[in-house]
Amino acid sequence: MGSQESSSMSLPILLLLTIVISYLFFCCIGVTAETNTLNQSDNLNFTQQLVSNNKNFTLGFVKPFVDYDNNNTYLAIWNSKYESPSSPVWIANRDTPITNASFATLFIHQTGKFVINRTRDGHPIQLCPGGETNNNNNVNYNNIKAVLLDNGNLVLTEVNSNGSVDRTLWQSFDCPTDTLLPGMKLGINHRTGRNWTLTSFLAPDDPSQGAFTLEWNPNSQELVVRRRGMSFWNSGILKNVSDDLGRMTFENLEVMESTLEYKYYRMRSNKSLDEEVFSYSLKYDPMDPSTYKSIKMRIDYTGAFSFAQNGLALSLEDLCYGYSTENGCAKWSQPKCRTDENTRFVLRSGGFANRPNSVGDGGHYDKNGTIGLADCRVRCWNDCDCQAYSKTVTVGCLTISKDTEFIPDPSGQAVRFYVIQRPQNERKTKKWIAISVSVCGVLLVSVTVIIFYWRWRRKVRKERRLLQLITSTDTIHNANELENDKDFAQNLKIFSFVSILEATNNFSVQNKLGQGGFGPVYKGKLAEGKEIAVKRLSKSSGQGLVEFKNELILIAKLQHMNLVRLLGCCVHNEEKLLIYEYMPNKSLDSFLFDASKRSILNWRMRVMIIEGISQGLLYLHQHSRLRIIHRDLKVSNILLDGEMNPKISDFGMARIFKRSELIANTNNPVGTYGYMSPEYAMDGIFSVKSDIFSFGVIILEILSGRRNNSFYDTKKPLNLIGHAWDLWEKGAGLELMDPTLSNSCFNQQFLRLVQIGLLCVEESSIDRPTISEVISMITNESTILPMVKKPAFTNLDSNIHANPQRNDTENNSINNVSISTMNGR
Structure with missing residues (x-):
């Protein structure tokens, strides 16, 4: 019995002696170059660091709270690309700080444990005791190493003789502090008994364990913040988001939907025999550098649970007082x-x-x-x-x-x-408050009813007047008719003819931007310094008069960042003018088809332009009060603002649909050959799928840098659509790529967009996707794309000239000219 006790007592003493001897031996052997690996024969002192291969994360001894007059040293991991050591994502010795950094050394003990020596004589600190796979101090390892991974996880592994990893002995993700990185878990492992939780700092300058913990409740499927063990806040149940991205969110986190970064979060829960956990991952957007920044979940010393990228706190001690369960707060x-x-x-x-x-x-x-x-x-x-x-x-x-x-x-x-x-003075004022509230309530209800009735009457009159103006064939003779129309006055500005003359320098040739079927377009500058684009109706253009009324009524009602904005109009005798916001970068075709400017449109910019056009079409087809078909969508009608954001312009040929209408027919198709769908060009039938066809042509032009009608060899495909289909069938889709994109393009994303473009130009309108389906295909890489069928206009047999009787009467155009062409607005 006595020999057994002395033997058991000698094990800790032997372990301590072994650690001290190992420290004295390894203190002269260190990490000498930037690396992500610490071998068993190495040590890491306060002047050295481990850096992940992607340079995102760094491990080292730091003083993160020196700004608070706290000179303690900690072994920490931080996001070195976007944050400083003062914002660590993991701290190894949060409860046992090192007071003298010069003695701090990290090394791997032969028993498979991570150890920090913090004084000259040893006094080791074992990292996360109990978290290692091996708890037997009598087992020694000869070939183990630690690696700082690209996701911020510090992993201690046993290595085989051939260099491959045999098993993981320990990892920092199993010992979280106050931060949850993508790939980490919250919950419980039933097999090992490990419970993953976050614990807040005690104070902003003290990382020791504080009052708050963040836990995962697998039974209720929700996150729970506890204060000293008592429920403080809960996230609500994890549920599916009703969008095309297949995301999940929590009931009390719906505020996050308004932030840009939230769309990149992929939250999930996992329940198995071994574990019940919550975790999340990030869907990085290769075109959006902001998604690579330090996105993380964190519980801070005040109990605020936040998404640290934008600092939005989801649980705040200032909100939770125990009175109610509003906003996820607990009641006590x-x-x-x-x-x-x-x-x-x-x-x-x-x-x-x-x-x-x-x-x-x-x-x-x-x-x-x-x-x-x-x-x-x-x-x-x-x-x-x-x-x-x-x-x-x-x-x-x-x-x-x-x-x-x-x-x-x-x-x-x-x-x-x-x-x-x-x-203050609650009892004395309660009676007067009750009386005041009652009187104010009655007055408020009365005023509200009157206001709503007045607005309803005004809305009815406005809709009747708009309907009369849209369907009327009468012309507008002077600005007084519009100035007296209060409905119009609230939606757009009526400019004086004199102010437009001054802004355009009396419509000088130097200010002219372009010429179209509507008439010339001029650049102008108002007296207050605002730049504008002015469309001037040609006196001989009956087509332009229709466009003037169409745009005046239609665009004044449309408000979207990817639609050109109509600022106002001017009617003076025979002069009829439309005034738009000025687009300094002109139209998309001025870049796309200009050999000297095409390289400016790198891959990221082209994807952004495609996504912007799709968002504009989504608004026109689904989110505006009436469904709107553009009917003349082409690259010359896509204008670019100062930041190269695309804006759809030229609504003169647009048609308005009621929500109950799906298709319409016309005996006089208008548009541009090469962008017109086959059913519209040949039979006069148009719908939202007509715009989808035009959008598909634009996608192929943006990807290839070539016009749809730039093919003249009769032995080869008739147009860009046929050329793209020919390459796609041969498995050579990458050959469609604009040569200027070779250094910036992502091949898989390029091929996916080519496939989406070909789906949009299918022969049958039924086979073409809707714009919401197109957006889902573009933004969600997990969406499976349908097989591409042979598109329209891939050979001479399907040419729209197959019906020559219509050519004399149709109001179509060839090459790239329709009712309006300009270089910029």
Whole structure:
């Protein structure tokens, strides 16, 4: 019995001696170059670092809180590409800081454990004890190494003789601190008993374990924030998002839908015999560098659970007071002095003075180093004699009793306190408040009813007037007719003819941007300095008059970032003018088909332009009040603003559909050959699928840098569509690529867009996707694309000239000219 006890007691002593001897041997062997690997024969001192292969993450000894006068050293991992060591994502020794960095050394013990020596004589710190695979101190390893992976995970592995990984002995992802990176887990492993949770810092300058934890509840399928074990906030149930991306979100996180980064999150839960966990991943957009930045989930010392990329907090201690379950807050019993739901802590700057006859200074300081601001807040809230606590004291707790009087500092430079604010004179004013609320309620209801009735009548009159103007064949003779129309006055500005003459330098030739069927287009500059584009109706253009009325009524009602904006109009005698926002980069074709400018349109920019056009079409086809068919979509009608954002222009040929209408027929098709769908060009039938066909042609032109009608060899395909189909059938789709894209293009994404373009130009309109389906195909790589069928106009037999009787009467155009062509607006 005694020999067994002495043997068991000698094991820890032998382990300690082994660690000390290993440290003395390894202190002269270090990592000498930038690497992501620490071998068993190496050590890492305070001057050295491990850097992941993709340069995103760095491991090293740092002093992250020196700005708070905290000189303690910690072994930490941080995102070195987008953040500094002051924002670590993992800390190895959060509860055991190193006071003298010069003695800090990290090495791998032969028993398969990570160890930090923090003093000259040893005093080792084992990293995350209990998290390793091997807990047997008698087993020694001869070939183990640590690697900092590209996802921020520090992994200790046993290596085979051939260099391959045999098994993982330990990893930092199993010992999280306050941050959840993509690929980490929250939950429980039933096989090992490991429970993954996040624990907040105690204070902004103290990473030791604080008051809040973030856990995964597998039974209710929700995230839970606890404060010292008590439920504080919950995320609500994980559910599917009703969009085309197949994402999931939580009931109480719907606010995140308004942020740009949220679309890249892929949250999921996993339940098996071994584990029940929550995790998330990121769908990186290769064209959007912002998705590579430090996106992470974090629980901070105040209990705020946030997505750190945009700093949006999803649970805040300022929101949760235990009164209700609103916004995901938990409800708990309140002290007798805190039953009024209007009682809150308010952050104020100032000081406190003793009231007359009070005893003591009114303050009490508890210097306990294991409590932080969150604990102090609870202590003051539960103490009916407490009226404030200090924000300046981050560790320990300074509370102020209600025997003192708060004296505010208007300058805001004094010490800041969280002061309890109660409703004033509640009993005396309750009766008057009730009377005032009743009277105001009656007045408010009456005014609201009158306003709604007036708006309803106004809306009815507006719709009738718009309908009359759209269907009327009468012309507009002067601006007074529009100025007197209050409905128009609220939607667009009526410019004076004199102001337009001044802006365009009396329609000088130097200001002319282009010429179309509508008439010439001029650049102008208003008196206040705003640049504009002016369409001037040609006196002899009956076609232009139709376009003038169409755009005047239609575009004034459309508001979207990917549609050109109509600023106003001008009617003066025979002069009829449309005034637009000016597009400094002119039209897409001026870049795409110009050999000297084409290289400016790199791959990222072309994808952005395709996505922008699709968003504009989605608004026209589905999200505007009436369904709108453009009917003349082409690259020359895509204008580019100063940041190269695409805007669809020229709505003179557009047609309005009611929601119940799907297709329409015309005896007078209008548009541009090469962009017109076969059913529209040959039979006059048009629908939203007509615009989809035109969009498919634009996609192929953007990808190839060639015009659809730039093919003249009768032995080869008739046009770009036929050329793209010929290459696709041969499995040579990459040969369609514009040569200027060879260094910036992603081949798989290019082929996917070629396939989408060919799907849009299918012979049958039924086979073409809707614009919402197209957007899903573009933005969601997991969407399976249909097989491509032979598209329209791939040979002479399907040429639209097969019906020559219509050529004399149709209002079509060839090459690239329709009713309006311009270089820019």
